[in-house]
Amino acid sequence: xxxxxxxxxxxxxxxxxxxxxxxxxxxxxxxxxxxxxxxxxxxxxxxxxxxxxxxxxxxxxxxxxxxxxxxxxxxxxxxxxxxxxxxxxxxxxxxxxxxxxxxxxxxxxxxxxxxxxxxxxxxxxxxxxxxxxxxxxxxxxxxxxxxxxxxxxxxxxxxxxxxxxxxxxxxxxxxxxxxxxxxxxxxxxxxxxxxxxxxxxxxxxxxxxxxxxxxxxxxxxxxxxxxxxxxxxxxxxxxxxxxxxxxxxxxxxxxxxxxxxxxxxxxxxxxxxxxxxxxxxxxxxxxxxxxxxxxxxxxxxxxxxxxxxxxxxxxxxxxxxxxxxxxxxxxxxxxxxxxxxxxxxxxxxxxxxxxxxxxxxxxxxxxxxxxxxxxxxxxxxxxxxxxxxxx
Numbered sequence: 001x002x003x004x005x006x007x008x009x010x011x012x013x014x015x016x017x018x019x020x021x022x023x024x025x026x027x028x029x030x031x032x033x034x035x036x037x038x039x040x041x042x043x044x045x046x047x048x049x050x051x052x053x054x055x056x057x058x059x060x061x062x063x064x065x066x067x068x069x070x071x072x073x074x075x076x077x078x079x080x081x082x083x084x085x086x087x088x089x090x091x092x093x094x095x096x097x098x099x100x101x102x103x104x105x106x107x108x109x110x111x112x113x114x115x116x117x118x119x120x121x122x123x124x125x126x127x128x129x130x131x132x133x134x135x136x137x138x139x140x141x142x143x144x145x146x147x148x149x150x151x152x153x154x155x156x157x158x159x160x161x162x163x164x165x166x167x168x169x170x171x172x173x174x175x176x177x178x179x180x181x182x183x184x185x186x187x188x189x190x191x192x193x194x195x196x197x198x199x200x201x202x203x204x205x206x207x208x209x210x211x212x213x214x215x216x217x218x219x220x221x222x223x224x225x226x227x228x229x230x231x232x233x234x235x236x237x238x239x240x241x242x243x244x245x246x247x248x249x250x251x252x253x254x255x256x257x258x259x260x261x262x263x264x265x266x267x268x269x270x271x272x273x274x275x276x277x278x279x280x281x282x283x284x285x286x287x288x289x290x291x292x293x294x295x296x297x298x299x300x301x302x303x304x305x306x307x308x309x310x311x312x313x314x315x316x317x318x319x320x321x322x323x324x325x326x327x328x329x330x331x332x333x334x335x336x337x338x339x340x341x342x343x344x345x346x347x348x349x350x351x352x353x354x355x356x357x358x359x360x361x362x363x364x365x366x367x368x369x370x371x372x373x374x375x376x377x378x379x380x381x382x383x384x385x386x387x388x389x390x391x
Contacts, residue, residue, distance in 0.1 A: 001025030002115070002371075003085065005033065005092035005103055012093050014359025015117055015126055015352070019091065022367035028088070033103050036076035042384060046105045047072040054098035055200055071102045078106025083383070089113040089374060094133060096202050111383025113374040121285035122164040125349035126362060130374035135207040135283065135302035138377075139348060143309050143336055150339030161341035165292035170269040173240035179266040180240065184275045191235040191262070192298070192327065193276035194221065195269055195286040198242045207302035208282050210316055215249040217282055217300060220317055222253040225260035227325040234280065235272060236263050278330050287311065291337055296330035298323060309333040310340055 004016040006029055013029070020027020050071050051057075051064075058064045082088060090107030092100050095116045107114050118133035120126050131138035140146075150156040170180045197204055199214045211217040218236075225234050234257075238246055254261050264272065269286065270293075273279060278296040281287040283303035290297050297311040300320070306313040312330060314320045323330075350366030 001027060001087065002089045002091050003028045003030055003081070004090075005100060006031045007093045010358040011354075011360045012117070014355065015128075015362055016091055017359070018361040018364075019115065019128065019367045019371065022362070022364045023089070023371055025087075033074040033099055034077035034081065035070075035073035036080055037073060038080070039072065039076050040079060040109070040385070042109060043072055043075055046075045046102060046109070050075070050098055050101040050105065053096065053101065053202070053206055055202070055205070056098075071099055074099050075102040075106045078103045079110045080106075082107045082110035082112040086111065089115060089371065091115045091117065093117050094202065096132060096134075096136065096206060108381060109384045111378065111381065113371075113378035115370060115374045120349045121288050122344075122349060123167045124352060125164075126352045126360065128350055128362070128367070128370040130370075130377040134203055135304055137304050139304045141304070141307060143307050143333075146339040146343055147336060149343055150335075156342050156346070157335065157338055158342070159338065161338065161345045162292060164341070164345055165289065168270070168289060168292065171240050175238075175240060175242070175245075177245065177265060178238050178240045178242075180268050182267055183271055184264075184267050188235075188275070190229075190232045190277050191275075192232075192278045192280045193272045194234055194236045194280045195272075195284050196236060196238050196242070196246065197282060197284050198239050199244075199246070203283055203301075209301040211282060211300050214246060214282070218246070218249050218253040219256075220300070220320055221280070222256035222261060223317065224320040224324045225257040227321045228260055228327060229325070232277075232327060233260050233262050235276065236261060237267070237269060237272060238263075238265050240269075278327070291341060294334075296332050298330070305340070307336075307340070309336045 002020040002023055004027060007013045007016060017027060047068055051068055058067050082090060090104060090112050092103055095101060095104040104114055114130055116129050116133045118127040127133050129137045173180055196214055204214060211220050221234055250263055273290050273295060274293050278298065279287050279290040280298040282301035283299060287297045287299060288305050299306040299311050299313050305311060310332060312323060314323055350370060351363040352360045355361055
């Protein structure tokens with residue numbers, strides 16, 4: 001059976017239930033993570049790891065202590081729960097930060113199989129991975145893996161992957177100052193499009209790499225934009241779901257770069273992707289979605305698609321300046337992209353349908369395959385000390 005941490009939404013809980021229904025035994029919904037004051041040798045370390053990447057960090061000393069004790073007790077409970085239910089598979093949404101990280105760490109240390117769930121970058125799909133999500137997923141990072149896989153049949157080398165993008169639309173905006181309408185003005189010149197990300201999203205807090213943050217990326221772009229050829233600029237759009245504006249950081253970047261940076265918060269995201277000569281991002285899914293528009297992509301952070309040939313990974317300010325200076329020579333390998341995207345389509349991302357009540361239902365055969373992968377992976381991670389070693 002699976003034991004899943006409630007997602008408190010029809011879509012998330014629908015994913016959990018449908019995966020659980022594909023397994024043996026009735027799925028168990030855990031409305032919250034329990035608490036246990038009986039700790040393990042690893043409790044302090046696991047708590048520090050989870051607290052370090054929590055989205056909401058208390059500002060006061062008492063608040064920090066309270067949250068530490070909460071996550072500490074949640075880890076203890078989770079590990080004890082899965083030690084008592086060794087056949088249960090742990091499942092939750094994202095699972096990379098704060099309490100949910102502690103929940104999944106407790107399951108791992110008890111030797112339980114795990115599945116991390118998350119949105120997929122394509123409509124009608126969902127992420128289910130035994131290793132993690134985003135840059136922590138289990139996808140191979142070697143280009144040869146995908147080209148070798150694609151070499152086994154013509155279908156794997158074909159253009160079938162493009163159907164994934166047929167119903168792709170820009171994310172609806174939650175902000176009055178960020179829109180998704182209209183086309184670009186004519187004769188805007190050559191540009192790289194940079195879709196900003198939500199500053200406190202785990203994609204940034206965990207995987208921003210050398211730029212460290214969205215603000216850090218803006219500063220890096222302001223410096224690198226000076227190296228662009230004449231007539232080029234970087235066109236920036238804030239994330240439509242970001243709760244706060246980056247106006248201050250943007251003003252500083254614009255002051256440094258002048259006309260080499262332009263902010264366009266109104267034009268449709270994919271209209272800007274289509275009109276640009278390429279996309280530059282930390283690790284936004286828009287970078288992956290730009291493949292449908294046959295655009296070269298520059299990645300600055302950790303991303304599962306930051307593979308040379310698929311994109312141009314950039315690892316420091318000097319590389320970024322050099323890449324901007326040589327922007328007219330940006331390239332990608334179309335055969336590698338076809339192999340990679342077909343693998344995502346045919347193998348990696350499970351299909352989902354939306355029920356009448358709004359719940360997401362995972363394809364049963366895909367769910368069973370992911371469950372089998374999770375249990376096989378768990379065999380390589382034996383449980384740590386059993387309950388007898390508890391203190």
